[in-house]
Amino acid sequence: MLKILNVAEKNNAAKSIASLLSKGTCRKRESAAPFNQIYEFEYNLFNQNCLMVMTSVSGHLLSLEFSNKYKRWDSCDPIELFDAKIERVCPKKYQKVMLSLQREVQSCQKLIIWTDCDREGENIGYEIIEACSNVHNNLDVYRAKFSEITASSVAKSICDLKRPNRLASDAVEVRKELDLRVGAAFTRFQTLHLTKAFPDQLTGSLISYGSCQFPTLGFVVERYKQREKFVSKPFWKVCVFDEKDNQKVEFLWDKERMFDYQVCWNFFNKLISHQSLAVQSVIRRPKNKCRPVALNTIELLKLASRKLNINAKKTMTIAENLYSEGLISYPRTETNIFTETFDFRGIIESQTSDQNWGLFAKNILDRPNPRNGTKSDQSHPPIYPTKYTNNLKGKEKKIYDLIVRNFLACCSEDAKGSETAVSIDVSHEKFTASGLMVFERNYLDVYPYERWVNKKIPEFENGQTFSPKSIQLNKGMTQAPRLLTEADLIDLMEKHGIGTDSTLAEHIETIKKRSYVRIERNLFVPTVLGLGLVE
């Protein structure tokens, strides 16, 4: 019988893929590696019945290092690290994974790579191929390309097996080499040079450089400098206030504000010369507040930081623990789209016994209405609760609750209301007051992280004239941009492609740990060292 080795990027993926392909009939056995089991099943492939052996690695098998000669910091001038010999070695903790692969492949004729379908996954694929080829001479290697780990996508990919993409893998190989050489060379240079130049301040410090930590620091410094050089400017605005039936209302100027006092003053005088003002239009229109989209890593980190005041590093650690305990799905995902075949009913049902959101879950059970975003990493679903628990405490509970509430909110309905906009037009200048009536709270009932409340204003009618209670000419001063919050920093990193969903929190942690920044009242402030390095 044709025997085929299949290798995924992590144990959970191997388990899911084997279960989907075998329709739940695969047999599990232990391997030399404690966290990477083997799943076996029969499958009809290449026009014959094959024995499929499915196992996994745990991410990269190999790591890049300088050869021994260059490992000591005093072994060479840092600039030599740009040309120094480097080696790919299997770290101790993955030697059993390597051993297991090499053991299994010997009795197989073909190898199918099932790593995540991104560049990094392609590179991990070649590490697997290399490990296997070292003990197997003429291995026939395929690449399964899937767009998600679901029955249909996995079945489709195995009917249309590709070859691994060397170019994609090589791109990662170059990225790794640059990161190592540039990172190590500059880190050694900066540390040796600066600790010597500033012994009083820096003795014992590690002054690192990296292709992600430095741009991250750069964002913090850039905002700090914008604030430092900011010069506040005066502006003026005209405000129209009215009060009727004990209800106060402010009409906001379309122009918002003007920097030319004389022009503003002239307009103000024209406005107060009118005996009364005419309501030009009263427009009522439905207004919805959107429920959250399916949750991915970046959104989770931002939400936790903003709403729960739990920082990115802590959130990541907690999410990884919840995943290990089987309570939530894979926490490192870019995907914010649920697949058509997702078992909404099953997952919602698992939450119906909860004291706080059980009833809400029951109510949406028969008509789940998920709101999807636009991103997919093609390997993982959005983050959702996989199992119910009410045994958590502290921050773990807060993060789990956030994930459950976000999931239930995402599967329910937008909040619905009606907005009333009352406009007055004076000499072609428009002022508008707006009110809000909330009719249906819907998702807000399970989502305490957002507020949306009624804003009552007095009744006005189209064409009606009135004398406002007061018209004021007010002065204000422009405000400096505020320093970055952690959520702002995450936004900037995402926008500029710094780091990945898996590493984002670590880069932020690094610039804190190395004393390049400090946190003051939840805002990121660069230290003298951080500022000096960027300058």
Added chain:
DNA sequence: GCAAGGTC
């Protein structure tokens, strides 16, 4: 004592 990327 270095990087960033995976991953229990």
